[in-house]
Amino acid sequence: MGSFKKPLIALLLLLLFIGLGVWQRHLLVFSPWSSGETPPLLAMPTDVSPDSYWYDDYFLVEPIDSATFAIAEPRYAQLNYSYLIIGTDKAILFDAGPGVRDIRMVTRSLTDLPITFIPSHFHFDHIGNEVTFENVAVVDLPYLRDRADGNVLTLTWQEHLGSGEGFDLPMLEIDEWLEPDSLIELGERQLQVLYTPGHTTDSVSLLDLNTGAIFSGDFLYPGNLYAFLPTSHMGEYLAGAETVLAVVEPDAALYGAHRGPEPVIPQLGKQDVEDLQAALLRIKQREVNGIGTFPVSYPVNSRLNILAEPRWLQSW
Ligand SMILES: [Zn+2]
Numbered sequence: 435m436g437s438f439k440k441p442l443i444a445l446l447l448l449l450l451f452i453g454l455g456v457w458q459r460h461l462l463v464f465s466p467w468s469s470g471e472t473p474p475l476l477a478m479p480t481d482v483s484p485d486s487y488w489y490d491d492y493f494l495v496e497p498i499d500s501a502t503f504a505i506a507e508p509r510y511a512q513l514n515y516s517y518l519i520i521g522t523d524k525a526i527l528f529d530a531g532p533g534v535r536d537i538r539m540v541t542r543s544l545t546d547l548p549i550t551f552i553p554s555h556f557h558f559d560h561i562g563n564e565v566t567f568e569n570v571a572v573v574d575l576p577y578l579r580d581r582a583d584g585n586v587l588t589l590t591w592q593e594h595l596g597s598g599e600g601f602d603l604p605m606l607e608i609d610e611w612l613e614p615d616s617l618i619e620l621g622e623r624q625l626q627v628l629y630t631p632g633h634t635t636d637s638v639s640l641l642d643l644n645t646g647a648i649f650s651g652d653f654l655y656p657g658n659l660y661a662f663l664p665t666s667h668m669g670e671y672l673a674g675a676e677t678v679l680a681v682v683e684p685d686a687a688l689y690g691a692h693r694g695p696e697p698v699i700p701q702l703g704k705q706d707v708e709d710l711q712a713a714l715l716r717i718k719q720r721e722v723n724g725i726g727t728f729p730v731s732y733p734v735n736s737r738l739n740i741l742a743e744p745r746w747l748q749s750w
Contacts, residue, residue, distance in 0.1 A: 472600055512692060514529070551571070617643075684704055
């Protein structure tokens, strides 16, 4: 008997160790990347779009039209883009960057109307962190409502991921809950809330019913799409792509939240969403093998890749 015990205990310990590693895989992946501090600002880029102008030495404003502005942070390592969408009565700020600087200075210079902040999702590089907004609206999902204390929602580590850059978990004071598919009235301009999970469970996009443009957050932008994070879900990504495909017009622009290889507003089109849907179906049906171990990279088209968990950890 005794001779069997030691190998058995060693095997159980090994299995426990592997199990812990899999369970805490996101921590294991993020820890080596994390310095616990916000990365140093990049040098001021010189390769900016000719239509853009600097608000200061940090924010770059790129007008899309006279009532729609992309606000870029090209000196922040993640090259974030937020969007100010203005009607005749009010405006929406879709994303706020990491809050390295206060984006409200920029938005105040662009409109006097009341502004509602809507995060595309709760990751630290979109939520503004220390910046406090007068009006905040977030997607109305039952699990978020249940968790909110009054109208105060404290984010979880998995939702925020900001500890790696030294950001505390923010508490959001929510003024408005946005039901998926509901309309936001801005005055002579309407936006529709599209529930587009996949990158995270709490991700939304906004459809501009006046122009057909879609503001897609981290759900879709040129480059590597992150579908391996703690609240990512491959099946939800596919459902999100189908939601966008049901409403996107053939020549519509989709504006993402991170700059791609070109120093311009990150813009994609309907074909990219179709390619994303097709790629997700190929992955689901095991018709394609990805590259790498964790994350696994699957090609979508020449502009897009999906970074996913290994197949045995993917949920569909
Ligand atoms: Zn994100």
